[in-house]
Amino acid sequence: MTFQTPIRDMRFLLDHAAGFGVLEKTGAYPELSEDLVAAILEEMGKFCDQVIAPLNEVSDREGAVLENGVVRTSPGYKEAYQQYVEGGWSSLAFPEEFGGQGLPSTLAVALVDALNAACMSFAIGTTLTTGAVKAILHAATDEQKKLYLEKMVTGEWTGTMNLTEPSAGSDLSAVRAKAEPVGDGTYKISGQKIFITYGDHDMTDNVIHLVLARLPDAPEGTAGISMFLVPKFHVNEDGSLGARNDAHCIKLEEKMGLHGSPTCVMAFGDNGDCIGTLLGEENKGLRNMFVMMNSARLDVGMQGVGIAERGYQRALAYAQDRKQGRAPGVKSGEMIAIYEHPDVQRMVYSMKALTDASRAICYANAVAYDLAHSSPDEETRQKAKALEGLLTPISKAWSTDRANEVTSIGVQVHGGMGYIEETGAAQHMRDARIAAIYEGTNGIQAIDLVGRKLQGDGGAAVKDFIAEVRSEAKLLEAANRDDLTHIGARLLAAADALTASTEWLLDAAGKDQAAVLAGATPYLKQFGNVAGGYYLARGAKAAALYINEGEDRDYYEAKIAIAHFYADNYLTEAVSVTDSVTAGVLPRLDPEKLSA
Template sequence: MSFATPVRDMRFSLEHMAGFGALEKTGAFADLSDDLVAAILGEMAKYCDNVVAPLNEPSDRDPARLENGVVRTPKGFREAYRQYVEGGWNALAFPEEWGGQGLPQTLAIALVDALNQACMSFAIGTTLTTGAVKALLHAGTDEQKRLYLPKMVSGEWTGTMNLTEPQAGSDLSALRTKAEPAGDGRYKIAGQKIFITYGEHDMTDNIVHLVLARLPDAPEGTAGISMFLVPKIHVNEDGSLGARNDVQCLKLEEKMGLHGSPTCVMAYGEKGECYGTLLGEEHRGLKNMFVMMNAARLDVGVQGVGVAERAFQRALAYALERRQGRPPGVKAGEMIPIYEHADVRRMLYSMKSLVEASRAICYANAVAYDLARRAPDEKKRKEAKALEDLLTPISKGWSTDRANEVASLGVQIHGGMGYIEETGAAQHMRDVRIAAIYEGTNGIQAMDLVGRKLQMDGGTAAKAFIRKVKEEAVIARAGKRPELKRIGARLEEAANALEASTDWLLEASKKDQHDALAAATPYLKQFGNVAGGYYLARGAMAAALMLGEEGADKAYLEGRIAVARFFAENYLTEAAGLTQAIAAGAESVARLDPEALTG
């Protein structure tokens, strides 16, 4: 299937929904302009469409393999990765002093979107490296930065995150990997880690593992976890590669999807000779991990957007080509493309509106991330940080839940052909399924939203967001076009419903956390719906204005209004019911004797 990075959509989302203009206005990024963004996205599309996208289907059938301790990535990955490094893509949003290009992280997020559209199993490796770079920038010593950052910013060496052990998944307090001072300033690491993405591969000369482990006499639980930098190959003082470290890949997992990406069981110190250095302070490893975790969660949300985009493009192409049936009431004559059937369009518009809504949420989250660090005045930075914190679990949780729906609709549109692997639609569904699970399951995102994000500031950030949504709804309702009026009306109802849930949750959680935890998942869904509807409404209003301009891209701009309207009628309308479900509280999920569930 022909695939094209949707540069026009990505630009529209950045400029007219996610508020990218605010970054240009900060002056913090030299020469940043819409034209520069257009140029970068254009180059990105060339690379992704021509080099990465063709890897997607073959790498599903010819997965990464472990042979004598060496992981062979699928055919074409090495060469595509070489071009990724040479094109400077890894360095896009990192500081110039380490070889980066100093552009906003928002553009790096657009890159994550494009790469995941092209091939998620290839793209996933790159986001682990950029995550590791962020941890090093945040917590590395000068020496660690000098030795590792240049190669990792360029992407010549990749990075990994090593958290999970069989008994320690969502709950890292049970982590057992050990680190002992070796006497020379280094630490001896010993333990096994599972689910390590790109823990071993053949694309680069070195791999830099960030490993969570416990020092001797560390406190129990999460307060006793430290982070270590453990290279696959030791790095000499002059930056050249030294001896091999005692780090091995024992096994690759056989997964439902993402076959191109090696998911490794990693052994550290099987021979007692694994050495690493402490990254950050002792026992503060989890705090450091969370610095990159927030960014990583946004990355995963965008993975959902990317795969959903490709699933949509495939389904649209099929719907325009496949002919079955006739218009209502017509019995004879030629069959029409299934796109002409209202129910097929319903599925396509569902997919498209969910892709656009989740993309806009993630891009807005990225803009907030950049503003939180680079806005000139402190008040703006604080506001942006609060928005970034609020949106992160929604970007991750809502976007990936919706991406699973989108990929499944993509299969559905193909009918029986969707179930046949050679069509390619099923792969998207299998690939994207993991995104709702890793980097904190979506349940954990929901608990982060109602626990940490909502309650920490007494609901200030959430309420500020809801206020903005309501203002937007009023403006939309005052619009001339009937579609805008409808969008505004649905948005206002949904914002009111979200406000009611928010008030209820804040009140209920004053007593204890049970109601909040019980209602977390529907609350995240409701918040995501409202946020998605809000950004789409902004886009629709911008489109309505632009339609009056000379040379306007009429069909495209009308599309933005229609898609926002579809979302409003079909997803914003879920909000009131969700408020009822939320208010049912802890009682509705009260613990039952498992016998009650056993037939």
């Protein structure tokens, strides 16, 4: 199957769903222009289609391996990564003073989309570096920046995120890794970390680990966690590489998918000689972690979008190719492509609608991030910051839940062939499955949404968002096309349902957090359904304008039709979810009585 980066769809959703154009008006990106964006997307597509996509299938069969203490990546990864660095793809959205190109993060996020669609297990190696760079920009000393930053910005070195330990998964208060001051400003690090993505590999000369650990006198809990910068190879003042640090990959996990991505058990200081430097303030490691984590969460949402896109393209191609059965009422003659069957169209349209909706949410999230950082107007920045905070758990969780669904539908479209590994559809489903788990499980995202994001400002950001959705819905309801009117009405009903859930949760918040927490996951689902419908509705409205201008009608009609399909299936679904959100505290059932 030939993969093609969906440049046109990406551009359409950037412009008409996510409002990317607003960034140009901030003046913060002097180079930014429509032509530049077009050129970047074009080159991005070529690179992903020609260099990255061919890595995907072989890396599933020949995954990363640990040999004699060294991780060897899948065939072609090292060479492709070189091209990634040489093409300047790593540095798109980093500051020019550290070798970056100073473009909006949104473009880097679009790159994450394309890279993940091309090859998810390759792509994840690049996004961890992005998070590490952001944490270093946020917290590092000038000396640390001088030593590490430029080579990480260019991608010559990669970064990792070392949080999880066997007993410290979602609950970082249980982190036990240690850091003891040596006396010269450095620290001796010791401990084991698990699930470290690209913790070691052979694509670059150095790997920069950001490691959560405790100082000797640190308080218990998350208030006693610091972050340390631990290079694989020490770096001399002139930038040359020094001695090998005592930070080693001691095991690779055997995973359900994503075989091309080395998931390492990392041992720090097993030989008593792991040296790192403090990143940021003592005991304030979680602050940096959240900088890194928020970036990573949006990128994981984007992974969901990318892998859904890949699964979708494969299913669409198969549905056109595979012939079975005849049209309703036709008894004999040639078999038709299964794409012509209504039930298969339903599957394909579901895949497309969910992929586009999650893409639009993630892009809008990225634009909000950029606006929060670059708008000259304080109020705009504040509003954008609030929207970014709100959309981050939704980008992460909703997109990845839907990616599981989309890639599974992709298997279904293939019938029996979907279950055969050779076909490739099953790989996308297996690869996708991790995204709902890492960087904070989707349950944790839902708790973030109903907790910090909803209750943190007494519901202000949520209410602002719903108000925007309602006003968009009313615009569509008043349109002079029946399909837009229909979408508008569906969106309004879904927004009403979301409002009801929101009010119930805000009310419950003052009384019983257990009731709020019990409703968290359905609330996130409902929110995502509404947000996806909102952004697709914006796209549909824009598409209607292009149709009136007479341009490429079929493309724009399809955009409206997919938004319509989404409205009839996912905005309607959102309406009933209020009953699940507001069902209240779950009784604690004795587990012994639950399995008998």
